[in-house]
Amino acid sequence: MEASRPLIATVKRGSLDDGPGIRSVVFFKGCPLKCTFCQNPETQDPEPEIAFRSEQCIRCGSCAGACPEGAVDLDDSNRIRRDRCVRCGICAVVCPGRALYFIGRYYTTVELSELLLRDRAFYRYSGGGVTLSGGECTLYPDYVESLLHLLKVAGIHVVLETSGYFDYGIFEDKILPYVDLIYYDIKLMDRQAHIKHTGRPNELILENFHRLVSDAEVEVHPRMPLVPGITATRANLSAVADFLYKTRVTSVSLLPYNPAAVEMAPCLGRPAPKLPGNFMKPEEEREIYAMFSELLEGMRDGCLIAPERELKETFLFNKI
Numbered sequence: 001m002e003a004s005r006p007l008i009a010t011v012k013r014g015s016l017d018d019g020p021g022i023r024s025v026v027f028f029k030g031c032p033l034k035c036t037f038c039q040n041p042e043t044q045d046p047e048p049e050i051a052f053r054s055e056q057c058i059r060c061g062s063c064a065g066a067c068p069e070g071a072v073d074l075d076d077s078n079r080i081r082r083d084r085c086v087r088c089g090i091c092a093v094v095c096p097g098r099a100l101y102f103i104g105r106y107y108t109t110v111e112l113s114e115l116l117l118r119d120r121a122f123y124r125y126s127g128g129g130v131t132l133s134g135g136e137c138t139l140y141p142d143y144v145e146s147l148l149h150l151l152k153v154a155g156i157h158v159v160l161e162t163s164g165y166f167d168y169g170i171f172e173d174k175i176l177p178y179v180d181l182i183y184y185d186i187k188l189m190d191r192q193a194h195i196k197h198t199g200r201p202n203e204l205i206l207e208n209f210h211r212l213v214s215d216a217e218v219e220v221h222p223r224m225p226l227v228p229g230i231t232a233t234r235a236n237l238s239a240v241a242d243f244l245y246k247t248r249v250t251s252v253s254l255l256p257y258n259p260a261a262v263e264m265a266p267c268l269g270r271p272a273p274k275l276p277g278n279f280m281k282p283e284e285e286r287e288i289y290a291m292f293s294e295l296l297e298g299m300r301d302g303c304l305i306a307p308e309r310e311l312k313e314t315f316l317f318n319k320i
């Protein structure tokens, strides 16, 4: 697959969670990071994938009969022998219950923009638009430039969700001019911990964040996923608060832990990460917000926390 021809894992229409208003969210396949806690693990691999959900299987055997590679084993709880599977998708076509399903579809930018523009009336009346997510859409700068050009001609508000692991020059040239708001993930401040849990060091991510906040005119909103024992530790929260405050951003959102990786990874034939299988309890979230508030209040120059805004987990920095 060429880097300029990304696969799209899914297009979610009518989202209320990925930026202002009602939005369509495009989940690109492919990411330079491999976060153990990724809540969309099906978007990490740039190639097409087959997922299997055993609870939806009616054991009809159609998949075994159709597979040209002999890669389906009805007695195996994972159903697919990944060492034989060539990801052709035939088993998913014949599966009556969508227990097997194919992830990854190619759209031309014209096809994708036409799909996204079907909801333009909703965007207009709600103050919404389109959000590019993933995966990491900045892996495909030419494709994204072409898509965003089509959306901007139609006057669509664009949010970009990014891990920050990109070549700044290419990003600045091809993508940044079309983006209205950037949601930028800040995960771990310790370099070794970042490598351990995401597969990459964090210098490029932090440098790019600094440059964007300093130089770009677009709004950059940092977000931090809370993962018990990994990102949601006092030491990491403290380091993140310090970094953001010095970077002179005005707000940050702490995103409650999402255990999707624990459920989804085995469906893709990968081992489940050693992480909690449940969402955080409200009291655990409150404890972390309180800890973060306390850390901010203790910072030199002072700052004001206003978690009562529309997102309770969004903190505002008020620099004196």
Ligand code: SF4
Binding pocket: 050, 066, 067, 068, 069, 070, 071, 072, 080, 084, 085, 086, 087, 088, 089, 090, 091, 092
């Ligand atoms: S994707 Fe193709 S090769 Fe893989 S299990 Fe299904 S039918 Fe067989």
Ligand code: SF4
Binding pocket: 056, 057, 058, 059, 060, 061, 062, 063, 064, 079, 091, 094, 095, 096, 097, 098, 099, 100
């Ligand atoms: S085709 Fe689908 S429902 Fe039938 S045995 Fe295979 S996975 Fe199960």
